[in-house]
Amino acid sequence: MVPVSGNDIETNFRGSWAIDNNNVGVAAMQFQLMPNNKAVWFDTTSLGPSARELGPPGNCPKSPEMNLKPDCFAHAIAYDVETGNSRTVYLDGEPWCSSGHLWPNGDLVATGGTRGGVRSIRVLSMADPNANFVEKKNILADKRWYSSNQVLEDGSAVIAGGRNSFSYEIVPPNKLEFHPRRFNLPFLQETTVPKRPGPGMYIENNLYPFMFLIPDGNVFLFANDRGIIFHPHTGTVVRQFPKLPGGARNYPASGMAALLPLTITPTPDNIHAEVVVCGGNTQDAYPSVDSKHTKNRVFTPALRDCHRIVLSNHGSTWEKEQDMPSGRCMGDLVHLPNGNLLMINGARKGVAGWENAMDPNLTPVLYTPNKPMGQRFKELAPTTIARMYHSIAALIPDGKILVAGSNPHSKYLVKAEYPTELRVEKFSPPYLDPALAGQRPVISPEKTDKVLKYGKDFKIGVKFNGGKVNPQDVKVTLYYPPFTTHGFSMNQRLLILSLRTVANDVITAVAPPSGKVAPPAYYILFVNFRGIPGKGIWVHVD
The missing domain is CATH 2.130.10.80 (Galactose oxidase/kelch, beta-propeller)
Structure with missing residues (x-):
């Protein structure tokens, strides 16, 4: 999905x-x-x-x-x-x-x-x-x-x-x-x-x-x-x-x-x-x-x-x-x-x-x-x-x-x-935008897998305002934090992950398939609802 x-x-x-x-x-x-x-x-x-x-x-x-x-x-x-x-x-x-x-x-x-x-x-x-x-x-x-x-x-x-x-x-x-x-x-x-x-x-x-x-x-x-x-x-x-x-x-x-x-x-x-x-x-x-x-x-x-x-x-x-x-x-x-x-x-x-x-x-x-x-x-x-x-x-x-x-x-x-x-x-x-504060998803770190294995499903605990959401309105992204100098952000990449299910305050997502797509590293995991991201948390991908 x-x-x-x-x-x-x-x-x-x-x-x-x-x-x-x-x-x-x-x-x-x-x-x-x-x-x-x-x-x-x-x-x-x-x-x-x-x-x-x-x-x-x-x-x-x-x-x-x-x-x-x-x-x-x-x-x-x-x-x-x-x-x-x-x-x-x-x-x-x-x-x-x-x-x-x-x-x-x-x-x-x-x-x-x-x-x-x-x-x-x-x-x-x-x-x-x-x-x-x-x-x-x-x-x-x-x-x-x-x-x-x-x-x-x-x-x-x-x-x-x-x-x-x-x-x-x-x-x-x-x-x-x-x-x-x-x-x-x-x-x-x-x-x-x-x-x-x-x-x-x-x-x-x-x-x-x-x-x-x-x-x-x-x-x-x-x-x-x-x-x-x-x-x-x-x-x-x-x-x-x-x-x-x-x-x-x-x-x-x-x-x-x-x-x-x-x-x-x-x-x-x-x-x-x-x-x-x-x-x-x-x-x-x-x-x-x-x-x-x-x-x-x-x-x-x-x-x-x-x-x-x-x-x-x-x-x-x-x-x-x-x-x-x-x-x-x-x-x-x-x-x-x-x-x-x-x-x-x-x-x-x-x-x-x-x-x-x-x-x-x-x-x-x-x-x-x-x-x-x-x-x-x-x-x-x-x-x-x-x-x-x-x-x-x-x-x-x-x-x-x-x-x-x-x-x-x-x-x-x-x-x-x-x-x-x-x-x-x-x-x-x-x-x-302060007017959108209520739209921001909130990740539950204690209910979220922090170590992601290539190609495997993983769980994200998350609260959406109002509870149930249309899964197609949800986007899960991984961000590799770059080394930046002289206007170039080296290694910067954003991955939009495939999702299995979004239900009961849990997202089941699929980790990146390989190191060619996501080199082994720490990434920031974000959950977005209709383009509005919540605060990210650090996860490790390998």
């Missing part, structure tokens, strides 16, 4: 914003929500102090990234998404512009960075409430600065790309001792805009490539203006896609991309897999504005276009999606529990990089991919806080969107047109 679309409750509520913390002290360059409801974010360690001491007083470890000078400042925190309280986390390497994912056991794995951290792996334990990062240096097969990660069906992860790294490798789960293996990927060199003569004169336009695990176990990778599907264990390119017209979509042009929700049908071999790519900027937008390339800086308007492609159809080509209401680069494209998506953060002009953007895009946009063309975008309530370079947005279990970061400078600057942003906000999407 699959829920019927088009029966969602509509509301005129355009969402609302609230400050969750007025000064958290550390900018959110890299971000991961962990299954203990702690959001971990971290910044560069080699460019000077943050706005928060590491603590306790006098704790100033010698920094290997600053010639062993004492560093009394925190560069990472663990933030409780329920209370807004946070603690500092010690980090001794350089994770600047790194990537990451979760291990199946819930630990955070951060990979690469620059300087002494360019081939490092760092792990933060979920089980230890006072954990610091543990770093293993020089373990990766290649330098991984501006790379992307994608978890595979066995919990291992592909790490692809990075500056001058035209390769990928696979990192195993749950261990820091292994023999790295590098796979050449010429596609990454083919999609790189060549460096110009002189120090730091990069353009690239293909860093932080978009990567998605698709239901046949292969990986879709999009870099700059085109994509491929490759077999992760052999490096074989099994399909090449035509160029996507319009401009560059990856860093520093920095568009957005997402794997649209996967609906698990009773015959899971036929799962529809589709990707959307939106925004970014022109191929020459970066050299037109970056101070290393020009003294006559031009802030090129960001792109408004979106395109979709069906990966599960071997004859598919790019299809033009409706244009966004406004141009957006450096935005975040975040799944919502009900199958819609949210476009948030970013700028209307310029590109990623220090001081390279202006005109922040303050207005989030609700994207409903299954509505008729022309009705898919809805502008929501704007924020008043610019969230541009090095900002993040993430779905949390109560259905709100946590928003943090924005630091378009090499240092922490408080007095600037776009200052280093240390306030944390929460955005309530339209489904959190």
